[in-house]
């Protein structure tokens with residue numbers, strides 16, 4: 137579906153967004169593992185989290201979605217049951233990778249599959265540490281889905297130094313390790329999002345910039361009630377649209393402000409963005425608060441290498457902010473972008489070239505120079521990637537004659553309500 141966007145005049149209003157996608161996946165998984173009833177409020181309504189819910193239903197868990205809350209009756213340790221059919225993770229890397237850790241500890245066979253995009257994404261990054269733990273898990277010859285996981289006979293604790301800065305890999309190890317009496321120790325030299333650790337009460341210590349994460353059966357989940365704060369990654373599209381629009385002011389309520397996720401707020405503020413945080417509170421072990429944004433003139437700054445894992449999902453929309461900021465936008469050390477829902481370096485460069493910009497594509501990033509030269513009949517390509525679709529929807533709303541985005545329906549992967557939210561604010 138090609139979606140057309142007109143140039144907007146301004147952004148005004150108050151936005152309540154569905155819950156953070158990363159926290160929602162984990163809430164559904166941990167509630168399914170715990171023994172007894174858990175309640176989740178403000179769960180993400182994304183297709184990705186629906187994939188996680190469908191899979192746990194297939195594994196024998198009762199999940200009641202009703203009105204404001206989701207009730208999950210978890211079956212406890214060894215309570216999951218074999219699925220008659222393959223477990224389809226759709227577009228969701230978090231579902232496939234975290235699930236593989238859980239299934240490595242079960243007494244039955246499983247097969248994890250995914251859509252065309254997920255089937256191209258690397259899985260050896262989880263297969264390698266899980267095999268070191270004694271898991272019997274195979275990827276395809278290309279190191280991709282389907283993942284075939286055989287019954288656990290020999291799972292054991294390990295000490296593991298993370299090779300890639302990936303919360304999905306870290307969480308896969310954690311979710312196998314919660315099934316073991318002995319302690320698994322993970323060392324992380326670049327911090328990645330720590331929702332799993334917070335939700336499972338896992339002990340972490342930082343020494344000489346290395347985070348040491350100690351996990352065992354003591355961290356196996358118990359039933360819980362949780363209200364999930366709004367998704368900062370979804371919020372960032374509205375933050376950038378507001379910053380770059382004239383006479384605009386937006387308040388986004390109760391957003392997750394976990395320090396492993398707020399790099400985008402810090403960067404946009406350093407670029408000159410008028411962003412204020414109000415009503416900060418702690419909710420279920422996660423910091424959250426309201427974000428108030430006003431129109432601002434931005435300037436490009438250096439993006440430090442160590443912030444990349446913190447902003448990895450926000451790079452598409454950050455580059456839109458960079459395009460309208462003084463100076464040139466440049467990002468490096470971001471090779472992980474090539475293996476997201478699309479090759480995001482390629483997707484971004486392709487679309488910026490449509491505008492007639494000078495684009496320098498590098499192996500681990502890209503640079504944008506010059507001014508927008510083409511502004512008529514613009515059709516951007518989302519490559520079926522939700523964050524590319526939303527980034528270029530925002531850009532379309534900022535250029536003289538508007539623009540269109542192809543395969544716009546992919547936004548449902550993280551935010552099915554994007555269009556209604558835009559209508560409400562613009």
Ligand code: S3P
Nearest residue numbers: 158230301302303304305448449
């Ligand atoms: C996620 C971790 C990140 C992120 C993804 C969600 C998670 O992936 O890009 O959207 O929920 O753990 P990596 O950890 O593989 O970088």
